Amino acid sequence: MSRKLAVVSLAMLILAGAMGLKTIVTAHGDGSVIMANGAAPAPPTPYRNGAAPAPPTPYRNGAAPAPPTPY
């Protein structure tokens, strides 16, 4: 029983740590994807395209900072 409880608490601890780390890394983020599987060029996330004009793809960004996400 104690082993099961240890697994549950470890899982929760890892989840809390991971989300804390994400908050730190993405604190000043532009909403673009952090990591993608494979070497294919990443398009902008689909849910960023609402009524507002879509920002340029990450590979065509100039030196200008990316706009914040609308959501």
Add this chain to the structure above:
Amino acid sequence: MPGPFALFIWMVGLFCETAVVVCALKKRAFRRYLLLNLYMASAVLSELGRYKILTEYGFASKQYQYFYFYSDAILTIFLYFALCTLYVHVFSEMKAERYVKMGTLLLLAGTALFTYAVVEQSSAKLVTHFVVDLSQNLYFVGLVLTYVLWAAILKLRETRTRLIQLVLSLGVYFSLFAANYAIRNLYPSLSSVFVPLVQVFGLFLPLAWAYAFWRLPEEARLVPARLAVIPR
């Protein structure tokens, strides 16, 4: 359409991912590291699908966007399970397979619930938002899990060279993306350098794993003292 550099890196990536599966098959390690190889095989299929859709509909098309992010989420879940099988390998002598499986499912469910709780605030495109965010959250869970596994490898004085190489390369792979993302947001003026690097970093894992399967035999052992000296 992406530029020639992006296309070249993409094709090299596809070649490296195929090389991992071929090397594992050739060295008879496919079944031993089944989920790692299934992840790479599905990455190859996903790359081929992405290429077909990109050439058919274009880079900025909705089709490419949706296919890219949905396939990416599936691949991240595969990678998560592959990482958990590395835990099973490391803790095999402790007969902790049952607990690792339980923890794996619990953590996946917890991450999914957390992601849903965050994205339900957003009214538009809930499913797509959920899929992309789940993929990104699982990436961070994978990053933390890899470092925990690396600590366990040091503590347990694991000596299997191939296993150490697989875990260590996964840790470097995750860390490269996190560091790149953090740097390019801290210094937006350097984003023209750091954004294309994301694609190059995608090559690291298949290269490291192909090397691990091709050059390191399953029987190869490291001297524990060469990893770290931990007083007991």
